[in-house]
Amino acid sequence: MRALVALAWTAALTAADAPWLAYAYPAGGTQGATVAVTVAGERLIEATGAHITGSGVSVRLVTTPVAPLNAQGKPKKRNQTVMDEVGQVELIIAPDATPGPRSLRLLTPSGPSNPRTVIIGNVPEFSEEATPARKPLTVPALPATLNGQLLSGDADRWILPGKAGTPIAIAIAARALIPYIADAVPGWCQPQLTLRDAAGRELASADADGFRQDAALTWTPQADGPLTLEVRDVLWRGRADFTYRITLGDPRPAAAASPIADGWEQVRISAGSAWERSFAGTAGTTVELGVRARRLGSPLDARLELLGADGAVVASADDTTDRADGTTTHHADPELLATLPADGTYRVRLSDLLGRGGDAFVAQVYAGAPRPRCDLLAAPSSLGLPAGGSVPLVIHAVRRGGHAGAIALRLADAGDLVLDGGLIPAGADRVQATLSCPATAPPGVLAPRLVADEGVAVWSDDNMQAFLWMQLVPADAPAVQVLPPAALRVQPRTAVLALVPGRTARIEVAIERGPGWDGDIRIALHQPPPGVSLRNGRIKAGASEGRFEVLLAADAAVPTGNLIANATVSREDGVRPDGKPRRLQATAWLPAIPLARGAP
Amino acid sequence: MLTRRDLFRLAAAGTLAAALPPALLAGDPPAPVVPPRPASRARAVIQVWLWGGPSHLDTFDPKPGAGRDFCGPLGKPIATSVDGLLIGQSLPLLAQQMHRCAVLRGMTHGSNGHETAAYLMQAARPAGDGLSWPGLGAVVSKLRGYEAGYRGLLPPYITLTTPQGRFSESGFLGGRHRPFATGGDPAAEAFAVDGMTVQGLSDTRQSSRRQLLADLDGFAAAHPADATVRELRACREQAYELILGDAGAAYDLGREDAALRDRYGRHRLGQSCLLARRLVEAGVPYVTINANGWDTHKRHFEAMGRMLPQLDAAVATLLEDLAQRGLLDSTIVWVGGEFGRTPRILWEPPWEGGRGHHGKAFSHLLAGGGVRGGTVVGATDERGENVVTRPVFPWDLFATLTGMLGLAPDTQLPLPQGGSVALLGPPPAGRSGGVLTEIL
Structure with missing residues (x-):
């Protein structure tokens, strides 16, 4: 077994510990060029390399980012930006590199940074x-x-x-x-x-x-x-x-119109008028109505209505949030499912909310039987995974057309990686899961795929927009960086955690510690489901096995999904300049533990 | 005939039921009948406005069980002078004053915009109904100020030290009821109130100038009985009284015991609280302290490390000081901001351990003026994200405060375009938990 290395760093525990790449400038280069790119961000001063997606372009770390120094040679007092650490990478672009966007990341001992887009061009x-x-x-x-x-x-x-x-x-x-x-x-x-x-x-x-x-x-x-x-x-x-x-x-020809998916039809809305389509319906039948307009760049602010034979509105929809479209900031395309109340003739009506129209006001419309389907997104796209350890991720399900069933995910092109807790429960829109790898996994960067019967998950990153909104922005490829083994490894022996309201449930764990990491271990739950709390989360010093408990509140529903937890141990490592002992901390994520309803 | 007190009591009891929608009647517990109360005791308000929105988890509604992602380094709340009541660990002095305070943990309005939320909290109206409603300070200025017989030389509505900036405090009541902003810094070596003192001009020299003016005013000397001359002389005397006399002395913090100034804290908030006490003591009915810096999106805990101890010393000493001087019973102390802060900490960049805006659930603190100390109104869930018991909406707080000040809800406020509106309309449908009878 490879020795567990006593590291001052571990895989990023939270976003606060993750390396952050604020920008890269210039953000690209042309075919055949070697480009010096300034990179800046935070928690990059220990960067060991760089990574870029796609073929035909390689990148090397030229100058490790350093914090700026003042005139006295001391680190400048931090201001409110997160771009203080500045370094340089070099992009080496092959003459035949395919033009287009790539994702650049810096690699650090705690994992890869978030991606930043660089664009390969083909002109000076x-x-x-x-x-x-x-x-x-x-x-x-x-x-x-x-x-x-x-x-x-x-x-x-x-x-x-x-x-x-x-x-x-x-x-x-x-x-x-x-x-x-x-x-x-x-x-x-x-x-x-x-x-x-x-x-x-x-x-x-x-x-x-x-x-x-x-x-x-x-x-x-x-x-x-x-x-x-x-x-x-x-x-x-x-x-x-x-x-x-x-x-x-030179001006380019107008982009080709978006292809029209099977079952959809393309329409154009005129000013002051609406598009309508009639159909005969049977009581109790469910119909799906959907519009794709804003997501195709149309200015149409669509309002969708289902009208009965008497002209009364049976169902209507205006803006439907689409979490799978993270770059559109006004989700103006409506979708709805409606159950017909009676036999008869129904009309689907599509109009612009403001009564506008014209050549640009095109839309694709679907009106028919529900077609359950699901978009899958996994975040974050940058993960640092210690060999022998685990790292959490979130898999989102954007369900459409009445899709409601459980979604079973599996890995592909993933080497030795293991997906723990890859089941999105029926009706749920997300699940926390973990990726794990064996202690023998070699260092390197992998780009696994997460697949399900419903499709392939798009690797994304949750970005905050203007202090408030969260948007899932797709990355072109993930980067799972296999790190050296961490100083702590905690493996649950519990395969499935059965919960009963008002009772505690025990999780037994096996522990491997690196030399010198013999202190008490503190367990913490990560974003536990409502009503779930930790009990007895301390494992005594030196133990090679232990347990902790979780309590489900008496008035809480039994949650679905997985339990995500981490374990932390610290030790002293010399003395700080102020004379106080310097403490290092090692943290390990536990593999996700699926939750289930226990017998009362 | 209904007296003003009866009308307020009936309104608080919700017996204006005809005005209430069925949803409120059916879905919400009926507002309790308010038992007869003693005459309102409050004569003044000191409003400590924590501008930007303070974190409720780190102040008056701690959630130690929620874990690091919610508590950060402030996960060990402390016991207070009220059995069973814990508050944030950075407020040990206030913890010893909680028997004087009512903690409103059920505050909610749902707005996360500074301007809208500030307006909601201070005017108790949603924006956009066609009127710019005045804040409570302007209302007190109108109903307890000069037009109501206030004769003090100090303005009846004073802001320490700058106006809000995020909304018009006086609303449709107009400029006459805007707060007088002192400017300056009460913690500075020489605190100068804008418009009242001239840098480098001593009182002696000021008095000399006054005498010189009188000596040169031959017209006044020749016509001492003229009505205009007498009025001008009276105005001038009042102005000098404000600058040089006892009225203006209220601003002179140098007259305070140094040890007391230390206890308040030798910083802007601390000395502003001390100044507010002096102003109330001098008869000013409404003082707002606009305390900046609570909008801690980034590195929240670094800021809290500086600001919470200041808040602790300032407000705790204010309460103790008012109590010892016999002023607490007649002075409402109201502490809070426009909303709370997100319970879940934003660890990632650029926030680096920040908290965002949270209008769904937050806390305010009330003391004095008849408030029953040691009470907690409302409760949030285990993470402080949602109010689960006894929501307190802005209307509820405004109605309670105006009631404590003895202001009848049907008092008419004149509109600049003619006509008038009642000070307090019926509780807004679905957005009222009722007057805070629990603290009266």
């Missing part, structure tokens, strides 16, 4: 130095990609070559790089593009592009001559993670 790229007073940078020829960073009060200016009669399409990716910022309103960088002629006259300006916050504009110069492109945040905000990429080039 130019990057500004992020100093507000810099002179405008001249772009010699188009097409090109520009990389910039908006600091406080900053407005970047670029000089572009204008040729009479040749249109230039300008599109910025800012929110595409960092979809949500937790502590800003709006909760993202919202860039404004302004194009001026050589005399400074404004020629065109663009802000949000419909419901897409990243702006775009196309301009055809009337004469040869330089054009100035100004980029700033609409509110003149600026911060180091306001990074952007601008593509400049």
